[in-house]
Amino acid sequence: MSPSSGSAAVSSGIVAHAPPGLRLAHFASLLADETRAVFLLSLLDGRAWTASELARQAGVAASTASEHLSRLTAAGLLAEERQGRHRYVRLADAAAARLVESVAAYALPGRDNPHTLRAAGASSAMARGRTCYDHFAGRLGIAVTDAMERRGLLLMGSGFALTEEGLDWFGGLGIHLLPAKSRRPMVSSCLDWTERKRHLAGIAGAELCWLALEKQWCVRIGSERAVKVTAAGERALYALLGIEADELR
Amino acid sequence: MSPSSGSAAVSSGIVAHAPPGLRLAHFASLLADETRAVFLLSLLDGRAWTASELARQAGVAASTASEHLSRLTAAGLLAEERQGRHRYVRLADAAAARLVESVAAYALPGRDNPHTLRAAGASSAMARGRTCYDHFAGRLGIAVTDAMERRGLLLMGSGFALTEEGLDWFGGLGIHLLPAKSRRPMVSSCLDWTERKRHLAGIAGAELCWLALEKQWCVRIGSERAVKVTAAGERALYALLGIEADELR
DNA sequence: GCGACCGTTCGGTCCGCACCGAAGGGTGCC
DNA sequence: GGCACCCTTCGGTGCGGACCGAACGGTCGC
CATH class of the missing domain: 1.10.10.10 (Winged helix-like DNA-binding domain superfamily/Winged helix DNA-binding domain)
Known part of the structure; x- marks a missing residue:
């Protein structure tokens, strides 16, 4: 860009x-x-x-x-x-966010260390789920990404791409991903600098996040970037991806 | 501060x-x-x-x-x-190269401009084929990547990942890509800041480049990073990926 | 209207650091 | 051994730029 x-x-x-x-x-x-x-x-x-x-x-x-x-x-x-x-x-734009993320991912130490994950214990809500520019991160982001891989919607081992089934799955949600719609990649991975694990980003990640907020599957907590999964959200995640509520806590 | x-x-x-x-x-x-x-x-x-x-x-x-x-x-x-x-x-390491690439891709103007592609016309050899840290770039890198997509070895529209067939194709070359072998992604895309197009990188890209140099499908030109496809290389690229020699010129 | 607040502009200060040249140690060639 | 060469270390210089406080203009609320 x-x-x-x-x-x-x-x-x-x-x-x-x-x-x-x-x-x-x-x-x-x-x-x-x-x-x-x-x-x-x-x-x-x-x-x-x-x-x-x-x-x-x-x-x-x-x-x-x-x-x-x-x-x-x-x-x-x-x-x-x-x-x-x-x-x-x-x-x-997303490109600017991506740039900052990629430099931060290199420069910042891997905080895999469980007890220092977001130093101030105050923000364990952040570890559960949050937005990363315009898509989900934290355990919520990881859970969604992993579930998509388990269901054959997403290839992660040999790169990072949606399969045919994955495109259909999005279509079922009313999200129609058109190739080359913009310069921004339809699907990309984001390596969050706190989680150190790849999760779904790109247009697909943003659309999914937007839909979840619109349908109130998730709501923002206070003025922070943390998000909370609602009861309706738990039902939806289970129905759509087989994600158990335990995974998100 | x-x-x-x-x-x-x-x-x-x-x-x-x-x-x-x-x-x-x-x-x-x-x-x-x-x-x-x-x-x-x-x-x-x-x-x-x-x-x-x-x-x-x-x-x-x-x-x-x-x-x-x-x-x-x-x-x-x-x-x-x-x-x-x-x-x-x-x-x-590759992570350092990737970092510099990603910042450069953001900071440097798109040189899509055909007549300024590598300002000094001297390096049209660079435009044909070169190494980008440890994998192929230039028209050679693009040609290989595109051919792999055409043959169903690589998904590019909905992300960037090798398919099952793609993994088999590498296996046929004696390159056995093992998931999670290291922290480096097995497959990733690289957006070269001169070509502005994604091409194959990651472990798969590096292995392929190494193989091609070892088998003398390509040779380095002088002390530059540019590479030249040999006659044996043209035959191999046609046999393996159906790439016509014209595509590389 | 007046006062509280948000943001910007302008001097002025000060520190970090990129740069060079000169001097010195290590290595290889003859 | 002697010399050329590659690199490093060390003072010294100069510039960019990050910072603040004070003063000013816009916007909102009462």
Whole structure:
């Protein structure tokens, strides 16, 4: 995908025809600051935050946060919506989220360690289920992905792709996945940096997540990215994928 | 982030339990310098370069290059082998290569533009076929990948995975792909930043590349990463995948 | 209207770090 | 042994950029 061509890059100070090394370095420097990194990690839930929320999160002055947000937006990593006196920002698109995820997955230590899984025990709800930009992660994401593989809907051993049956399964939910509908892959895997296990992402993952929220199979908990499976959700997951409620706890 | 408790930094750069934002930023800062970026892009061919070659490539003094290489090595991105008075460095592993590729794919403009494909027309050989760390890229990589899809060996529309037939096909070549043999995915796709098209990577891609070089289906051209398909290679590609020689030119 | 709040802009400060040249150790060649 | 070569270490310099506080303009609520 890349920034929609030069325009964003130009406004951020880089010439379109700069040598590749310089372009790569300039771009990487966007992530190479703790404050901006905290912003991006916070935004990985795919939702919009206000400038002051992010400033508090990172522990910097509002003026500092403002400058950082302008830079990230100019580079095309963030999209913003102004509402009244608030500036809401979110990750620009799935490609931006994917990029942050992939760098984080490499840079951050594997937290397989059960007792440090999300250091503050407060967020065991996060371990159970959460959104990862626009699809499910946590045990919920893993359970769905694994169940799809068990049922022959998804190939995972030799790559990561939906089978014919998998496409039909989505069709049965009213989700019709068209190949090459956009530049974004229809199906891809996401290696979450807390779970260290691949789970369903891409358009298919996003559509499934959206459907589950719409049908109230899951609801968001508070203002966090954590989600909770409802009773109706447990029934649906069992009927559709044979997932036992125990698996999700 | 200003003071950032300077004591946090150790020789390798950062303590293990630093907050995620700081770790991510420290890591990204490795790519956030033009000289280091040039090094990494040069090393994307998967081969080993000497320190002075890289210094010349980037246009910096040997002392400067030495410091950069030490940093990249300490961080685990590069591996080094000392031979006599030479210091050879290469990308540490496929994960490191993948990381650089994914950031580059986002940061660098799409060079779909036919006439700027590898700016210096000198390297049309590169466009025909080359190695991308440890697997094939260029038209050769695309041709192999597409042919595998046409033959039902590879699913690409709904993800990216080998089918049963695909696994058998590899078995017929004497390549036995075992699931979960390592942390590296058996099959994955690589989006090359010059071609902008997915092609076969992962263990399967690497094994296939290695086999082709061993059987002299392809040979390296000069000291570049470009490869050339031999006459024996054309026969083999036709017999195995039905690839016409025209496709490769 | 006035005050509370959110965000931005502007000086000014300060630290990190990329860079070089010079000097020094290790290796290989003749 | 002597010399050329590859690399490293060490001071010193200069620039980019992250940060803050203060001042200002917009937006909402009372």
